[in-house]
Amino acid sequence: MESQWVFNFLLVLQFLLLVALAVWAFRLSRKLKRFERSAQEVEQAQKKQVQVLASGSIGMGRRLVAIEKRLNMAVERQSELISKEGSSVSYNRAMELLEMGASVDDLVSKCGLIRAEAELISLLKKESRKAPSSSQSY
Known part of the structure; x- marks a missing residue:
């Protein structure tokens, strides 16, 4: 009988351990689900x-990209302005040289003009000298 009692006691103890293990597993699965939701x-x-x-x-x-485009446009404009200023300086210098009696070849070599430009400026200068005298004859 005593062995029967020990057997029953062990059986109840196993059952209680199994229930405790099931409760622990259930709580652990709920914690895991909460952790999963929070991770999501x-x-x-x-x-x-x-x-x-x-x-x-x-x-x-x-x-x-828009700023880069604007910068490139500004650089191009600046280059154009610099080149225009440079060419007007060349033309002004050519006019001064013509007033001092320079030839077309001098304009080409000293002002960096092409021959056609130098000849045109020379012609314009000659015409501007003639214009005041022709207006006086009227």
Whole structure:
């Protein structure tokens, strides 16, 4: 009888251990599900942050491209202005040299003009000298 009692006691003890183990496993699975949900929420928040950053960087890239285009246009305009200023300086210098009696060849060599430009400036200068005398004859 005593062995029967020990057997029953061990059987009840095993049953209680099994119930305790089942409760522990159930609680552990609930914690795991909560952890999973929180990890998914964090993942979603991070995805949203990445999307915001990506769209921001795309917008910034577009603005950078627009600024780069404007800068290139400004550089081109500046180059054009510099070249125009340089050519007007050459023409002014050519006029001064013509007043001092320089030849077309002198204009080509000293002002960096092509021969046709130098000849045209020389002709214009000669015509401007003739114009005051012809207007006086009227």
